[in-house]
Amino acid sequence: MSTPDLAPRHTYAGVVAVWVLAAVAGVLIGIFAPEQWRAQWVAVALGGCVIVSFAVQLWYGRSQAFIQRMALSSLGALVVLGVITIGFGLASLVSG
Incomplete structure (x- = not known):
């Protein structure tokens, strides 16, 4: 049995940070990537968001609801990048 945290960190701030990272990456892809390469770069950005979400959730050091936070941050990044891709x-x- 472990002792409860005296001042637990806000664990969902890391989830939202990954969503913001996905939005920023999607906008940068839209600005700088050529149109025929955008789909490939969006896939790379999603992979980077998954790696960042692992790093952020491991940095928190809390095992409670780790899988749920990972799933929420990865799925949120997928939705954010999907909406931006629909916009592309x-x-x-x-324009065409």
Whole structure:
């Protein structure tokens, strides 16, 4: 049995930080990547977000709900990048 934390950290701040990282990466991909390479770069960004979410959740040092926080941060990054990718697709239809 372990002792409870006296001042537990806010564990969902790391989840939201990964979502913000995914949004920033998606916008940067939209600005700097050529149109034919955007899908590949979005996949790379998602992989980077998963690695960052592992690092952030391990940094917290709490084993309670680790899997749920990892799933939430990874799925959130997937949704954020998916919405941005849909925006890329709609923009290419309008401009093309």
